[in-house]
Amino acid sequence: xxxxxxxxxxxxxxxxxxxxxMLGVIADMKASEVQGAVNIRKDGHLAARRNSENIVxxxxxxxxxxxxxxxxxxxxxxxxxPVVLTETGLNDKVYNDFYIGAGxxxxxxxxxxxxxxxxxxxxxxxxxRFFLEKGSKVVYVEKHYGEGSGSGDRxxxxxxxxxxxxxxxxxxxxxxxxxxxxxxxxxxxxxxxGAKLTITEKLKTSESQKATSNVKIELEGDSSSVQVIxxxxxxxxxxxxxxxxxxxxxxxxxxxxxxxxxxxxxKVRSVPGIEADSEDAQLVxxxxxxxxxxxxxxxxxxxxxxxxxxEQQILEDFLS
Amino acid sequence: xxxxxxxxxxxxxxxxxxGREIPxxxxxxxxxxxxxxxxxTVITGPNGGGKSTLARLxxxxxxxxxxxxxxxxxxxxxxxxxxxxxxxxGYGFQTPARFKGMKVRKxxxxxxxxxxxxxxxxxxxxxxxxxxxxxxxREVDKSLxxxxxxxxxxxxxxxxxxxxxxxxxxxxGIDLWSFDKLIDTFLQFHxxxxxxxxxxxxxxERIMQIADRIVVIKEGQLDREGPREEMMPxxxxxxxxxxxxxxxxxxxxIGQWSLTEEGVR
Numbered sequence: 001x002x003x004x005x006x007x008x009x010x011x012x013x014x015x016x017x018x019x020x021x022m023l024g025v026i027a028d029m030k031a032s033e034v035q036g037a038v039n040i041r042k043d044g045h046l047a048a049r050r051n052s053e054n055i056v057x058x059x060x061x062x063x064x065x066x067x068x069x070x071x072x073x074x075x076x077x078x079x080x081x082p083v084v085l086t087e088t089g090l091n092d093k094v095y096n097d098f099y100i101g102a103g104x105x106x107x108x109x110x111x112x113x114x115x116x117x118x119x120x121x122x123x124x125x126x127x128x129r130f131f132l133e134k135g136s137k138v139v140y141v142e143k144h145y146g147e148g149s150g151s152g153d154r155x156x157x158x159x160x161x162x163x164x165x166x167x168x169x170x171x172x173x174x175x176x177x178x179x180x181x182x183x184x185x186x187x188x189x190x191x192x193x194g195a196k197l198t199i200t201e202k203l204k205t206s207e208s209q210k211a212t213s214n215v216k217i218e219l220e221g222d223s224s225s226v227q228v229i230x231x232x233x234x235x236x237x238x239x240x241x242x243x244x245x246x247x248x249x250x251x252x253x254x255x256x257x258x259x260x261x262x263x264x265x266x267k268v269r270s271v272p273g274i275e276a277d278s279e280d281a282q283l284v285x286x287x288x289x290x291x292x293x294x295x296x297x298x299x300x301x302x303x304x305x306x307x308x309x310x311e312q313q314i315l316e317d318f319l320s
Numbered sequence: 321x322x323x324x325x326x327x328x329x330x331x332x333x334x335x336x337x338x339g340r341e342i343p344x345x346x347x348x349x350x351x352x353x354x355x356x357x358x359x360x361t362v363i364t365g366p367n368g369g370g371k372s373t374l375a376r377l378x379x380x381x382x383x384x385x386x387x388x389x390x391x392x393x394x395x396x397x398x399x400x401x402x403x404x405x406x407x408x409x410g411y412g413f414q415t416p417a418r419f420k421g422m423k424v425r426k427x428x429x430x431x432x433x434x435x436x437x438x439x440x441x442x443x444x445x446x447x448x449x450x451x452x453x454x455x456x457x458r459e460v461d462k463s464l465x466x467x468x469x470x471x472x473x474x475x476x477x478x479x480x481x482x483x484x485x486x487x488x489x490x491x492x493g494i495d496l497w498s499f500d501k502l503i504d505t506f507l508q509f510h511x512x513x514x515x516x517x518x519x520x521x522x523x524x525e526r527i528m529q530i531a532d533r534i535v536v537i538k539e540g541q542l543d544r545e546g547p548r549e550e551m552m553p554x555x556x557x558x559x560x561x562x563x564x565x566x567x568x569x570x571x572x573x574i575g576q577w578s579l580t581e582e583g584v585r
Contacts, residue, residue, distance in 0.1 A: 317422035
């Protein structure tokens with residue numbers, strides 16, 4: 001990225017206060033300070049965009065969405081593509097494709113915030129596809145968040161497809177912070193020889209929210225590996241379902257770990273799966289569901305925290 | 321400083337995991353003790369005698385069936401754990417809790433109750449023999465060994481710096497080299513604050529050697545107590561069998577010295 005472009009101002013004329021606050025939550029960004037390539041989508045339309053020398057964002061012509069093209073050898077650049085919904089009753093569906101050039105190393109922040117003050121359902125379905133060319137490396141952070149005073153549901157149904165080429169690396173961090181009424185997340189990943197993937201999923205649900213996460217990882221090449229770490233907190237009457245599946249088709253390694261804290265009348269179903277189609281596949285899964293251990297609360301109380309503070313601290317760290 | 325007055329604790333009847341009835345039982349029976357300011361008190365006695373229960377009662381984790389706790393003359397019997405902590409009572413657990421996601425640094429910071437520098441965190445960890453650079457960012461979870469967890473637990477109490485610090489079998493899971501260091505740490509901690517009281521629950525002869533007073537609890541009752549010099553000869557420390565390799569062998573097995581049954585019965 002050239003210096004001039006990294007400093008070029010983003011046109012913020014369509015970024016209002018609510019949008020700005022949401023961007024802070026879902027993308028850790030202040031529109032005025034964000035580095036690198038940026039695409040902000042608000043209420044179904046492009047609100048602001050900036051390309052960099054090595055990263056080009058283009059609007060798709062056939063379906064809603066964008067193509068993000070990272071030139072081969074691009075090192076240390078960032079891409080921010082947050083989506084904000086503030087209109088009640090909006091159903092926004094987008095197709096975003098990421099083409100990561102060989103040997104590049106980039107940090108991508110996506111995320112969606114829904115602010116619904118109305119009584120109708122607001123929904124965003126982001127369909128993301130990643131194509132990682134040989135030797136490239138991506139850190140992908142996706143945060144989902146809902147807020148607003150209205151009774152309308154806030155729904156997010158992301159679908160993510162990741163095609164990892166030879167010797168690529170990807171670290172996916174997917175976080176649902178709070179306030180999303182209903183979510184069904186589907187994630188499918190295909191790993192070629194030497195590809196390494198880490199998926200960290202963090203989720204908190206409360207009230208009567210529902211969250212489902214289906215993850216399928218196919219380890220197709222030798223020396224490919226994946227680690228899936230899921231940590232969640234289910235409170236009140238919320239329901240969570242996790243179904244991560246790792247399929248080993250070569251000399252590969254896979255590890256799935258699901259941990260959930262359950263509180264109130266919540267329900268959690270955790271069904272980690274492993275399938276081996278090769279005698280050289282080494283796959284492990286583990287899952288645990290339980291309430292906060294009493295001994296943890298007692299320890300923090302002996303340090304002077306009240307019971308409520310202790311509980312809050314334990315949950316915060318668990319999801320950190 | 322901290323007075324235990326006629327403390328009795330009855331464990332209620334309960335059910336085991338396989339559904340068997342476990343009858344209620346008196347664990348602590350009319351136990352009185354004055355824990356003095358500026359003194360190291362070592363509480364010892366046979367397993368199952370009520371030592372840990374007594375510590376948990378002092379911290380407020382268990383409620384006594386009868387009896388009173390007075391801290392500097394104030395009755396704290398009805399006060400919950402966190403209030404007792406704020407009044408200056410601290411407790412190092414025999415089996416410390418693990419926390420998924422919580423960093424060692426966070427635990428030490430929470431314990432200190434204020435924002436502390438990396439250097440200060442490092443000092444607490446060094447004091448328990450942990451090379452802190454490697455530990456501050458580690459999680460207090462199952463990735464730590466039992467000994468590491470135990471030392472971090474002790475460090476958390478040091479960081480808390482309570483006026484009455486109770487350590488429940490701090491030597492458990494700690495290797496011999498660290499054990500020496502641990503004793504030095506307790507002494508330094510104690511001497512730095514002459515107005516505090518240090519209470520250590522232990523079977524270890526070397527910990528008893530730093531005591532000002534030794535208290536023996538047996539079957540939930542105060543068996544006897546007194547100054548170290550008077551108490552040590554009555555405890556009958558037993559040497560390991562066949563220490564054929566001279567002093568070296570004695571040194572390496574010294575941590576296994578234990579109270580003989582005759583010594584406490």
